[in-house]
Amino acid sequence: MSEKDMAKAKAKAKAEFERSKKRRLNGEDEDDEDEEDEYTAKSKGGVGAGKASGATPNIGDRDECAECAKLYTFTKYTRPADPGPGYLCPACTKAAGHDLFKVAPGPRKRKQPEDKRKIVFFEENHVVPTLAELCLETIAQHIDDVEALGDIGSLNMDKIAKIISKNRRLNAAVAPLFYDVANENLTLYDCTDLDPNGLIALANLNPNLVNVRLDFCGRMEAKALEHWGQRLTKLRRLELHAPFLVREKAWVDFFETVGDKLEGFLITNSPRFSQECIESLVKNCPNLTELRLRRIGKLTDDWLPLLHPLTKLTLLDLSDPSLGNLPISLSDEPIIDFLTKIGGNLETLDLSGHELVTDDMLIRGIAPNTPKLKWLRLVELANITDDGVGAFFDALVSPPLHWIDLSRNPELADKALSSLLDHSGAGLAHLNINQFKAAASEVLMQIPQKATILEFLDLGFCREVDDFVVKAVQDGCKHLKELKVYGCNRITENCPKKVRNPV
Amino acid sequence: MDDTEEEGPSGWVKLISEDGFTFILPEKAAQTSGFFKSTLNSTVGFQESETKVIRCGERAAVLETVVEYLVFKAEFGNTAAKNAIPDFTKRIPAGLALEILMAADFLDC
Numbered sequence: 053m054s055e056k057d058m059a060k061a062k063a064k065a066k067a068e069f070e071r072s073k074k075r076r077l078n079g080e081d082e083d084d085e086d087e088e089d090e091y092t093a094k095s096k097g098g099v100g101a102g103k104a105s106g107a108t109p110n111i112g113d114r115d116e117c118a119e120c121a122k123l124y125t126f127t128k129y130t131r132p133a134d135p136g137p138g139y140l141c142p143a144c145t146k147a148a149g150h151d152l153f154k155v156a157p158g159p160r161k162r163k164q165p166e167d168k169r170k171i172v173f174f175e176e177n178h179v180v181p182t183l184a185e186l187c188l189e190t191i192a193q194h195i196d197d198v199e200a201l202g203d204i205g206s207l208n209m210d211k212i213a214k215i216i217s218k219n220r221r222l223n224a225a226v227a228p229l230f231y232d233v234a235n236e237n238l239t240l241y242d243c244t245d246l247d248p249n250g251l252i253a254l255a256n257l258n259p260n261l262v263n264v265r266l267d268f269c270g271r272m273e274a275k276a277l278e279h280w281g282q283r284l285t286k287l288r289r290l291e292l293h294a295p296f297l298v299r300e301k302a303w304v305d306f307f308e309t310v311g312d313k314l315e316g317f318l319i320t321n322s323p324r325f326s327q328e329c330i331e332s333l334v335k336n337c338p339n340l341t342e343l344r345l346r347r348i349g350k351l352t353d354d355w356l357p358l359l360h361p362l363t364k365l366t367l368l369d370l371s372d373p374s375l376g377n378l379p380i381s382l383s384d385e386p387i388i389d390f391l392t393k394i395g396g397n398l399e400t401l402d403l404s405g406h407e408l409v410t411d412d413m414l415i416r417g418i419a420p421n422t423p424k425l426k427w428l429r430l431v432e433l434a435n436i437t438d439d440g441v442g443a444f445f446d447a448l449v450s451p452p453l454h455w456i457d458l459s460r461n462p463e464l465a466d467k468a469l470s471s472l473l474d475h476s477g478a479g480l481a482h483l484n485i486n487q488f489k490a491a492a493s494e495v496l497m498q499i500p501q502k503a504t505i506l507e508f509l510d511l512g513f514c515r516e517v518d519d520f521v522v523k524a525v526q527d528g529c530k531h532l533k534e535l536k537v538y539g540c541n542r543i544t545e546n547c548p549k550k551v552r553n554p555v
Numbered sequence: 556m557d558d559t560e561e562e563g564p565s566g567w568v569k570l571i572s573e574d575g576f577t578f579i580l581p582e583k584a585a586q587t588s589g590f591f592k593s594t595l596n597s598t599v600g601f602q603e604s605e606t607k608v609i610r611c612g613e614r615a616a617v618l619e620t621v622v623e624y625l626v627f628k629a630e631f632g633n634t635a636a637k638n639a640i641p642d643f644t645k646r647i648p649a650g651l652a653l654e655i656l657m658a659a660d661f662l663d664c
Contacts, residue, residue, distance in 0.1 A: 180632050184656055200650065201649055201650060215660040
């Protein structure tokens with residue numbers, strides 16, 4: 053300590069001594085303190101907050117102990133007397149059994165306004181990642197050294213593709229797991245993370261692809277498609293879900309490049325696909341056997357005559373033409389003309405969601421012109437009637453259908469169902485009559501009698517379905533794997549459950 | 556693990572791998588897998604919930620890592636501090652990662 057400090061300390065001690073002397077002479081009081089420290093409105097969070105009444109001394113002040121009246125220096129360790137008022141000197145604090153060096157709890161921290169504004173929408177509870185995520189991390193780390201990942205050949209890679217997509221982890225780093233020079237088929241279920249360059253790389257690494265299906269390929273772009281057209285020389289079937297960025301010109305160029313090799317073209321959700329694209333498709337790809345233009349948004353009656361040359365079609369899907377709220381629908385006559393021309397080879401037909409379609413189209417369009425039909429989906433056709441659908445199945449020239457979905461047609465009931473069963477019951481494996489709300493119990497009972505090889509049955513919102521119908525279905529359809537009865541309110545808890553045969 | 560007997564499900568579960576190896580782990584740890592949790596749920600009434608013995612379709616090498624992970628998750632699943640959790644990826648053998656991935660997907664863990 054320097055001389056100066058010494059002098060300072062001495063002066064301070066002297067001043068304090070004078071003050072205490074004065075206090076003693078005046079008969080002491082806390083008022084005294086008030087006088088010399090006028091600012092008494094300490095914040096509530098101050099040292100020993102609110103514990104003692106009256107003024108709170110400042111740190112460094114000399115104060116008198118409430119217990120033994122001795123003078124002591126007020127510090128941040130000083131504790132209030134219990135009961136108050138006043139504070140305890142260190143000796144009395146110790147005597148009262150408190151820890152001398154325990155700091156009084158500080159003021160409660162207020163949240164910064166900035167933090168207050170931040171809204172936490174969800175709390176991350178799962179700090180520990182799932183084992184699946186950890187495995188995917190490991191796989192991504194070793195993706196360049198596929199041999200390190202063990203014998204892949206014995207595994208079901210399609211299942212792994214599904215698992216990775218389910219975790220939404222398919223990206224350019226993991227995707228090469230499914231690539232191979234000799235690969236002819238490729239199905240990726242979630243391509244959200246594959247950017248145009250990733251899609252170009254896909255074509256480079258799988259030059260021999262014949263059959264490609266990509267779901268959620270929203271980042272597919274003109275340049276990727278162009279590259280595919282040039283690079284994938286063996287491509288025959290292309291199935292894309294939501295390639296909405298691809299422009300008209302890119303489609304046209306693509307069709308010109310692939311030409312008559314293309315046999316399957318299936319796209320969903322692509323509002324830029326225009327009439328010009330269709331013209332190019334029909335002109336350049338005469339060998340098309342599968343065509344899906346689902347949720348295209350620009351589909352009109354004018355397109356159908358353009359499609360007439362496609363007589364080899366086995367699969368036709370023009371369902372759900374509306375994209376968004378704007379109602380779009382094909383109408384009867386153009387469809388009838390079209391099916392008259394191309395229906396001969398059709399095996400799979402989906403004309404769901406066309407509001408303007410009526411019974412006429414079914415009876416004159418589908419029934420006489422589709423001798424090879426196996427698979428039929430007619431969901432949500434607002435203008436078809438029970439009688440009309442009944443007459444349609446009576447007139448249908450095809451052998452029994454294998455797969456039928458007539459859901460979301462609440463007008464359909466007894467006649468439609470019994471004609472359907474009479475025509476197709478013997479071959480039916482999949483039947484969806486969700487929302488046949490008025491179908492009578494007697495007709496429903498015919499399902500197990502006539503459709504004995506059913507594997508899937510959806511009876512949702514069929515109001516007459518009760519425990520007996522369910523039992524009859526279980527007894528009659530020995531191959532049943534799935535039965536849906538959502539919204540069948542007559543079913544009770546006594547409804548029989550199928551017991552797996554003991555092995 | 557004494558504390559398992561006080562809170563939640565007590566006792567142990569035996570897992571038998573496809574090739575006949577057995578793994579015994581606390582039921583609390585097994586419950587962190589969605590599949591084992593519903594299998595052991597007594598209200599559903601599977602035989603497994605009585606016997607506490609579950610036959611798994613995975614081979615031992617795969618099941619071993621899964622069991623290790625389940626115990627790891629039971630141990631650190633409630634830890635608030637993120638940096639206190641050790642990195643489990645080091646315990647996944649690269650050669651088995653795909654198989655473990657399929658098992659993890661099936662067992663929901």
